[in-house]
Amino acid sequence: MYSRAYLLLERDFQELKENNFKGITAFPICEDLMEWGADIEGLQNTFWHGLFFQLTINFTSQYNCVPPVVKFLTIPFHPNVDQNTGRACIDFLDDPNKWNTSYTLSSILLTLQVMLSNPVLENPVNLEAAQMLIKDESLYKQVVLRLFNQPSQLRDNGPEFPKDPDKVIRSIKEISFNDYYKTWSTIATSKATEHYRSSLLEDPDFIVEYYKWKKAELKHPKEWNLK
Numbered sequence: 001m002y003s004r005a006y007l008l009l010e011r012d013f014q015e016l017k018e019n020n021f022k023g024i025t026a027f028p029i030c031e032d033l034m035e036w037g038a039d040i041e042g043l044q045n046t047f048w049h050g051l052f053f054q055l056t057i058n059f060t061s062q063y064n065c066v067p068p069v070v071k072f073l074t075i076p077f078h079p080n081v082d083q084n085t086g087r088a089c090i091d092f093l094d095d096p097n098k099w100n101t102s103y104t105l106s107s108i109l110l111t112l113q114v115m116l117s118n119p120v121l122e123n124p125v126n127l128e129a130a131q132m133l134i135k136d137e138s139l140y141k142q143v144v145l146r147l148f149n150q151p152s153q154l155r156d157n158g159p160e161f162p163k164d165p166d167k168v169i170r171s172i173k174e175i176s177f178n179d180y181y182k183t184w185s186t187i188a189t190s191k192a193t194e195h196y197r198s199s200l201l202e203d204p205d206f207i208v209e210y211y212k213w214k215k216a217e218l219k220h221p222k223e224w225n226l227k
Contacts, residue, residue, distance in 0.1 A: 005063040009033040012105035023049075024109045026057070034059045038109060046117040047141050051076075051148055053116075055088075057108070067092060067099040070108065077140075077147050079124035079133060080115055088112060089125045 002010075010033065016026055023041030036057040042048020054073040060066060070093055072086035080089045090111060092098040124130035133140040 003032075003061055005059060005061050006033050008064050009059060009105065015104060016106050016109070019106060021106065021110065021113075024113060026105060026109060034061075036105075040109060040113050040116075043113060043117050047145065048116045051145075055086075055112070057105070064101050064103070065099075066096050067103075068108070069093075070112065076116065077126070077129050077144050078116065079119040079121055079126050079130035082125045083129075087125070088115070090115060 009028070013026075013028070013033075016024075023043070024038070025040075026036055026038040029035050029037050036059070038055040038057060040053050040055065042051045042053075052074070053076060056071050056073060057068050058070075059068040070088045070090075072081055072088060075081060075083060075086045077083070081087070082089065092100065092103065093108070119130070119133065121130050121134060129140070132143065
């Protein structure tokens with residue numbers, strides 16, 4: 001007999017496949033569905049678009065009463081991602097009291113995708129990234145793109161995952177703070193810009209609705225533009 005967590009994750013996987021969210025792919029890497037690999041592309045109309053990030057998502061038998069552990073294998077220079085461990089720092093993932101049993105695998109992945117281009121600057125886990133973003137957003141963008149080592153991380157034909165998850169982990173290059181510093185210290189500064197973000201983007205329920213709106217827009221562009 002399958003566990004409750006297994007059945008819920010099976011449901012989540014089906015939901016993810018049916019919605020086919022752009023720039024998001026996830027797959028189980030073990031038979032009990034407790035370990036997953038994922039691949040996220042940055043949102044369109046942001047400088048993150050075209051950059052792909054690999055992650056691991058580890059669930060427990062207590063899912064969906066407790067959140068999973070999410071880590072970036074391709075670690076971005078980002079205020080809300082630990083530059084050493086790759087741990088994604090989102091309130092409902094860090095604090096079980098803020099976790100909601102209505103959240104699904106899709107909710108988590110959509111939140112992570114939106115988080116990339118909409119960082120939370122309060123209590124950042126990567127202070128250097130946060131300070132740079134506040135002081136000079138243009139410089140921050142240059143550093144992110146340089147550290148990502150384009151075009152080796154870009155994919156023309158969509159994401160492809162090796163069957164052996166260990167190969168995924170070994171293929172990721174870790175970047176130390178010294179590497180960050182060497183990169184941004186060689187880039188000329190530009191005029192600082194203010195950074196704005198919407199509190200709605202912190203709500204996974206809103207994010208799911210947002211993607212439904214985007215799907216409707218793509219299906220009926222003329223009608224949507226009249227709204």
